[in-house]
Amino acid sequence: MFCNDKILVATDDMLFFTQVKEHLQAEGFDILHRNANAAALGEIIAISPALVMLEKEMPGINGFLACQQVRRKYDGPIIILTDETDDFDELRAFQMGADDYICKSVHLCLLAARIKAVIKRTLPQKPPENHPIKVRSLLINPAKRDAYIDDRPLNLTTIQFDVLWYLVNHPGQVVSRDDLNQLLYNVPYNGIDRSIDVYVSRIRHKIEKNPAHPVYLKTVRGVGYIFTGD
Numbered sequence: 001m002f003c004n005d006k007i008l009v010a011t012d013d014m015l016f017f018t019q020v021k022e023h024l025q026a027e028g029f030d031i032l033h034r035n036a037n038a039a040a041l042g043e044i045i046a047i048s049p050a051l052v053m054l055e056k057e058m059p060g061i062n063g064f065l066a067c068q069q070v071r072r073k074y075d076g077p078i079i080i081l082t083d084e085t086d087d088f089d090e091l092r093a094f095q096m097g098a099d100d101y102i103c104k105s106v107h108l109c110l111l112a113a114r115i116k117a118v119i120k121r122t123l124p125q126k127p128p129e130n131h132p133i134k135v136r137s138l139l140i141n142p143a144k145r146d147a148y149i150d151d152r153p154l155n156l157t158t159i160q161f162d163v164l165w166y167l168v169n170h171p172g173q174v175v176s177r178d179d180l181n182q183l184l185y186n187v188p189y190n191g192i193d194r195s196i197d198v199y200v201s202r203i204r205h206k207i208e209k210n211p212a213h214p215v216y217l218k219t220v221r222g223v224g225y226i227f228t229g230d
Contacts, residue, residue: 005028005029005030005050006029006030006032006047006049006050007024007029007030007031007032007049007050007051007052007053007115008032008033008034008040008043008044008047008049008051008052008053009021009031009032009033009034009053010034010035010036010037010040010044010052010053010054010055010058010066011033011035011036011053011055011081012035012036012055012059013055013104016081016104017033019108020108020111021033023108023109023111023112024112024115027112027116029050029115032047032049036054036055036057036058036059036063037058037059037060037061038058038060038061038066041061041066041069041070044070044074045070045073045074048074048076049076050076050077050119051076051077051078051079051115051118051119052070052074052076052077052078052079053078053079053080053081054066054067054070054078054079054080054081055080055081056080056081056082056083056089056093057083063080064080064089064092064093064096065096067080067093067096067097067098068096068097070097071096071097075122076122077099077100077118077119077121077122078097078098078099079098079099079100079101079102079114079115079118080093080098080100080101080102081102081103081104082101082102082103082104083103083104083105084103085101085103089101094187094188099118099121099122100114100118102114121182130142130143133168133169135168135171135216135229136215136216136229137149137150138207138216138229139151140164140165140168142165145158145161146161147161147164147207149206149207154206154207155206156203156206159184159199160199160202160203160206162183162184163180163183163184163196163199163200163203164203164207164217166179166180166183167217167225167226167227168227170227171227171228171229172226172227172228173226174220174223174224174225174226175224175225175226175227176189176223176224177189177196177197177224178224179224180196180199180224180225181193181196184196200217200219200225203217204216204217215228216228216229
């Protein structure tokens with residue numbers, strides 16, 4: 001378990017650290033500094049902060065390998081810091097266990113927002129109760145992993161059931177493609193893969209009387225989906 005107010009920043013860029021520290025302290029975080037080197041890795045494990053930020057370039061050790069080493073013993077979120085964005089490096093960061101990849105030139109308000117989001121996303125969540133849920137004509141039974149519309153079985157696939165159950169448990173909330181990608185594949189959405197859209201479309205054709213004008217499962221253009229029983 002980690003302390004929810006501590007953020008450890010492993011960087012040699014003291015100007016960046018000073019700016020980040022001032023801003024994040026105002027947000028209620030306790031900001032710790034360590035030099036960007038191999039010695040910092042052991043301290044991360046000992047301190048077990050709420051979040052770790054690692055430089056991509058670290059003297060004596062590659063930042064991606066450092067991330068991989070930390071991930072083996074640390075369950076909290078890790079953010080890789082970079083001076084410039086690169087799609088290949090961003091992908092590699094996620095493959096090595098990072099939760100986000102952020103350019104240091106990002107606005108501090110956006111940095112703080114992304115830090116809060118990744119901490120919230122990685123906190124242990126209370127699992128939903130395993131009771132059937134009925135919304136108008138739709139009945140979902142998680143114990144049996146089946147669903148019905150007007151007492152007619154929907155015959156959902158495993159993935160379709162997982163997606164629908166997640167959406168039903170977040171009624172009235174916009175669920176992003178990234179949320180669903182994390183649910184199904186445990187990786188961030190790459191902005192290209194359309195498999196999530198295909199799953200949702202097939203669910204919609206099973207639960208909606210008129211899929212072109214959905215009642216239960218609506219699209220929020222450019223963002224994701226929202227389940228509503230209205």
